[in-house]
Amino acid sequence: MNRMGTREPTRRQLLMRIGAAAGSMAAYQAMTQLGHAAGTDFSGFPSLSGARKGTTVLVLGAGLAGMLAAYELRKAGYDVRVLEYQNRSGGRNFTLRGGDTLTELGGATQHVGFAPGNYLNPGPWRIPYHHQGLLHYCKLFGVQLEPFIEVNHNAYLHDSDSFGGRPQRYRDVMTDFTGYTAELLAKAINQNKLDQPISADEQHDLLAAMKGWGLLDKNYGYSGTELVALRRGYDKMPGGGPDGAPTPSQPLGRAAIMKSGLWQWLAFNMSYEMQTTMFQPVGGMDMIGKGFAKHVNDIVTHNVKVTKIGQDGGGVTITYVDDQGSGAVTEAKAEYCVCTIPLPVLAEIEVQASAPMRAAIQAVPYASSVKVGLEFKRRFWEQDDQIYGGISFTNQPISQVSYPSTRYFTDGPGVMLGGYMFGPAAYAFSGMTPAERVEEALKQGSVLHPQYREEFSNGIGVAWSRMPWTLGCCSAWSEETRRAHYKAMTTMDNRLVLAGEHASHVGCWQEGAILSSVSAVTQLHQRAVSAA
């Protein structure tokens, strides 16, 4: 409360005043400082001019972070080699299609049976518009992008204990939750029941907002009026001809809406990282990895397992084993090393680094995550339910199902994401056989889509804790480990610098790999140039 009656300027008012007083450049700078005009921390491709040509660098890992380092350092004149454990480049940026096989720890092998053109992105699957680093490299490498549908108002929200266990349309939950909230607040204002008095002006503004935002009637009530139908839709849709008049749909009960907890998924989709516009590469997420690989694969050695990272005043010595063929042990030497090996693997490798960096490597575990891909004989979600892309959420362990944001209206089979889990459900699904993961996803998903059993064709379940090359999905920092270890994790240690999503504040996103690698090659270059 401001007793003097003068109101604090809003941020927008402040910006307009700055703009009016000092011109638009000042307004832009002020906006940036207030955090409005910025994307992620990507400020452009790394500028690595003046390198001593032929300075040798070993990059460990050919995921996005490793390939970015290789690409940028070679372009700057460094002599680069990349060592990769897998038989392919791309790391967690990968896509499974029909004909692919996936062998997990424990030995289970899945043969992907998807029809041509269908795929599952077991790892990253969506790109926020503000992940400008990743998007810049997509553009550079000609990776074609299309919209990823995060929010679909016609998809479902489901809570087993609400509404008789019946899934509700996202649109209905959103409209009713908003309407009832507005109604309650409007009533409180009109009855002067807010616990702090507000000015008559603000009362007026707030009531107008509640009416328009919540679609309230003239008595500030939220009821099944034709006005509400403009957002919520109709029980009988507007049509043509003599019987074309629509029937508005009726809201769900207020107490049931509030108790259901379904608002949480509305809130989830409001978060900065889920806001529209989101993107996906046309044809599968691995188009990005392939875009990088096209430029660096000639310097990648696949199928080798790093067993020791040594360094001294003269350079680095990387010991690795030919993991597929002879088992031969090799020592490779270079002046510098960029290590992008995932932490659960790196934590088991002898690393010659400062005590703080070694402690950081040991300190950050990886979260467990599971995705299930289900191919159905037809796109029943489109044909029967008018759901085109997007996500339906459920409080069942599968957490959600998602519909392909591509190839709409096509005949023939389509692949849905049949479950995407972190946390306890991911642990539980990881412990199942692949066939059990698929069966459990079918069972739970049938609650959302009764067509599941009849239309099912084939499926796969990918458990990140059992991926032999990461032993987990992605880094799980705590506030305590961030304070204690982040600086050591991300600061070049003599001749060794770490990169990967774990070495960023954008953990578990590809953007984190990009930004960490930009930082790593920049540090390496500064050190190499100053040493020359």
Add this chain to the structure above:
Amino acid sequence: MRRVFHQALAALPTLPVVALALLPMRAAHADVASSVAGAGTTSTDGQVIYAQVCQGCHQANAKGATGAATIPALAGNPKLANAGYPIYVVLNGKGGMPWLGTMLNDTQVASVVGYVRTHFGNHYTDPVTPQDVAALRGPAPTPEK
């Protein structure tokens, strides 16, 4: 102790889902599944907890597995001789292994540690109690928002 625990568990389903989401470890700022991480297992049966939580990495036969690095075997593992070690690792994690102390309560940790120490070729029969676990609990990590 045991009675109190069961009452606490019985209360869980009536909590708002958002409160449950705070319990298990989550990757911060992640491309996470949703805002709801879901509830952990409520079982106090060590065999059930092993299947629901541990075998995703350590395998159903507890023999671990080797890829780019090794997930250690729990089968025939002499490091289990002193119960304090596995209790500490389950609570706090180790290397790539996540901390599970925010997901499992003292009774559950005692139960699963007791199960592993008496199965898979391990024969450490001294009992593991919830009090043993409580004594080793440190401050819980704060997952990043």
